[in-house]
Amino acid sequence: MADDLTPRPAGTPAQDGDGHLRPRRSVLYMPGANERALDKARTLPADALILDLEDSVAPDAKAEARERVAAAVAAGGYGHREVTVRVNAPGTPWHADDLRAAAQAGPDAVVVPKVDDPRTVTAVVEALEAAGAPDRTAVWAMLETPAAIFDARRVAAACDRLTVLVMGTNDLVKELHAEHVPGRAPLLTALSLALLAARAEGRVILDGVYNDVRDLPGFEAETLQARRLGFDGKTLIHPGQIEPCNRVFAPAAEDVDRARRIVAAFDQATSQGRGVVTVDGRMIENLHVEEARRLLALAAAVEGR
Numbered sequence: 024m025a026d027d028l029t030p031r032p033a034g035t036p037a038q039d040g041d042g043h044l045r046p047r048r049s050v051l052y053m054p055g056a057n058e059r060a061l062d063k064a065r066t067l068p069a070d071a072l073i074l075d076l077e078d079s080v081a082p083d084a085k086a087e088a089r090e091r092v093a094a095a096v097a098a099g100g101y102g103h104r105e106v107t108v109r110v111n112a113p114g115t116p117w118h119a120d121d122l123r124a125a126a127q128a129g130p131d132a133v134v135v136p137k138v139d140d141p142r143t144v145t146a147v148v149e150a151l152e153a154a155g156a157p158d159r160t161a162v163w164a165m166l167e168t169p170a171a172i173f174d175a176r177r178v179a180a181a182c183d184r185l186t187v188l189v190m191g192t193n194d195l196v197k198e199l200h201a202e203h204v205p206g207r208a209p210l211l212t213a214l215s216l217a218l219l220a221a222r223a224e225g226r227v228i229l230d231g232v233y234n235d236v237r238d239l240p241g242f243e244a245e246t247l248q249a250r251r252l253g254f255d256g257k258t259l260i261h262p263g264q265i266e267p268c269n270r271v272f273a274p275a276a277e278d279v280d281r282a283r284r285i286v287a288a289f290d291q292a293t294s295q296g297r298g299v300v301t302v303d304g305r306m307i308e309n310l311h312v313e314e315a316r317r318l319l320a321l322a323a324a325v326e327g328r
């Protein structure tokens with residue numbers, strides 16, 4: 024019940040269970056049947072990878088793709104990149120086999136598409152545990168149906184293994200009978216509800232994909248919108264989208280400089296018994312200092328890449 028949900032303290036950053044703020048600016052999908060893409064991903068500057076068994080793999084190629092993906096995860100060589108596997112949706116003929124294979128391969132996370140409610144998440148976690156998935160394998164839930172948006176907070180709170188919410192904006196547009204338009208007006212309610220759910224439960228949240236791989240100005244505009252809305256990163260479909268995405272989601276040098284000055288000015292103010300100060304003519308209170316510290320932590324994590 025939503026009434027049972029306990030909100031996290033305001034300002035708590037979405038971070039992993041170990042307390043680290045992990046950059047997930049750029050998260051690249053690749054078809055699980057495409058050996059070349061799976062190889063190439065080992066050298067691409069994406070923060071995370073989604074080896075896909077769902078929509079990018081034809082029904083006849085599902086079994087082969089499952090083997091390829093499991094072998095790629097087992098072989099490793101992806102360095103700092105988080106490696107995840109997107110299984111086919113619950114209710115499809117491939118779902119159970121995909122979960123078993125993923126559990127044995129032990130990726131950083133299993134990405135579950137078409138999650139409609141929290142029971143879907145708990146069922147996936149039970150299946151993964153029964154198949155021997157290591158503790159380190161998290162679950163990422165895709166929100167891509169109207170039902171998921173209405174239940175987003177309960178999905179986000181389903182269990183501790185669930186660490187990341189991923190928007191499926193193509194499916195959402197399809198389900199809503201909407202259209203892909205610049206500015207994404209038809210999706211803003213769903214994007215905002217999902218974000219509210221993620222923040223209320225302290226989860227990371229990733230924006231959906233931009234389909235036109237040749238339209239980099241359009242991609243960059245949508246990525247900036249995602250950052251301004253509050254997303255932690257964006258899912259991608261092409262290597263050419265990685266660099267602009269990393270750039271947009273990394274704190275800019277002038278923002279890092281301002282954050283440092285905010286922290287220093289506030290520390291000095293509090294040592295003199297004051298709780299408010301101005302920096303560059305703007306009022307700074309404790310909440311702005313928390314924002315500044317979060318930005319500095321993200322900048323340090325990005326620098327660590």
Ligand SMILES: CC(C)(COP(=O)(O)OP(=O)(O)OC[C@H]1O[C@@H](n2cnc3c(N)ncnc32)[C@H](O)[C@@H]1OP(=O)(O)O)[C@@H](O)C(=O)NCCC(=O)NCCSC(=O)C[C@H](O)C(=O)O
Pocket residue numbers: 051052053054059060061063064075078079136167190191192193194195231232236259260261262
């Ligand atoms: C979109 C593509 C089909 C475009 O393919 P193509 O025209 O062949 O691309 P390029 O010729 O420009 O490729 C250049 C090189 O880059 C490699 N490449 C391309 N894409 C990827 C990738 N995603 N990961 C790794 N490497 C990639 C090519 O192999 C070329 O390499 P080289 O030969 O060495 O030069 C294609 O980009 C693609 O398949 N993208 C991923 C599609 C996908 O995974 N779709 C499913 C996820 S999106 C989704 O499901 C959304 C969600 O569920 C929702 O509802 O919204």
Ligand SMILES: [Mg+2]
Pocket residue numbers: 078136167191193194
């Ligand atoms: Mg989808």
